[in-house]
Amino acid sequence: MDALEALQNRTASPRLVEPAPSRQGLQEILKAGLRAPDHGMLRPWHFLLISGKGREKLGQVFADNLEPANDQEKDKMLNSPLRAPLIIVAATQFKDHPKVPKVEQVCATAAAVQNMSVAIHALGYSSIWRTGKAAFNSGVKEALGFKATDEIVGYLYVGTPTLANRPVPENNIDEYVSSWG
Numbered sequence: 001m002d003a004l005e006a007l008q009n010r011t012a013s014p015r016l017v018e019p020a021p022s023r024q025g026l027q028e029i030l031k032a033g034l035r036a037p038d039h040g041m042l043r044p045w046h047f048l049l050i051s052g053k054g055r056e057k058l059g060q061v062f063a064d065n066l067e068p069a070n071d072q073e074k075d076k077m078l079n080s081p082l083r084a085p086l087i088i089v090a091a092t093q094f095k096d097h098p099k100v101p102k103v104e105q106v107c108a109t110a111a112a113v114q115n116m117s118v119a120i121h122a123l124g125y126s127s128i129w130r131t132g133k134a135a136f137n138s139g140v141k142e143a144l145g146f147k148a149t150d151e152i153v154g155y156l157y158v159g160t161p162t163l164a165n166r167p168v169p170e171n172n173i174d175e176y177v178s179s180w181g
């Protein structure tokens with residue numbers, strides 16, 4: 001797929017099923033992620049791949065740490081990772097650098113997530129970038145092997161969409177863009 005076509009037509013898919021990208025496809029997706037811009041080439045990111053039974057373990061981690069108010073909410077947490085066959089957890093593990101503040105390291109990781117989501121689309125799959133409480137909870141971070149001070153920038157749910165792609169929303173360029181100077 002042409003690069004501009006992929007960039008302009010990617011949409012998120014909340015319902016994703018098997019198949020996930022093949023091993024080869026996943027390598028291409030990760031390669032695209034790792035080409036994100038990165039001030040100082042700090043490589044501040046780490047990506048966890050979670051599939052199969054790992055998703056059930058992730059649901060348990062959510063339920064154990066996110067304080068569900070009732071059984072219904074607990075079930076929702078247990079089942080939420082089952083919404084896609086593959087989840088890529090993208091985290092920033094901050095590096096000390098005199099010229100690269102934390103926000104730029106989060107930006108680099110976010111750019112990697114976006115590169116991956118466009119690559120996923122270009123390969124004929126789909127994804128949705130999610131965060132919520134599961135991204136900001138220190139118990140979840142530690143259960144996944146991160147430090148409480150690391151930042152989970154996103155859970156990228158990946159798979160084959162069950163519904164036709166949502167129409168690409170129209171954007172009025174003039175609403176968001178102006179000339180200066």
Ligand SMILES: Cc1cc2nc3c(=O)[nH]c(=O)nc-3n(C[C@H](O)[C@H](O)[C@H](O)COP(=O)(O)O)c2cc1C
Pocket residue numbers: 010011012013128129130131132153154
């Ligand atoms: C940092 C970040 C966090 C997000 N978190 C969520 C989320 O927790 N739940 C959700 O439904 N969408 C979340 N989204 C939005 C979706 O990924 C998606 O962009 C949105 O549904 C709009 O669809 P589109 O990307 O096709 O325009 C998040 C997006 C970003 C950039």
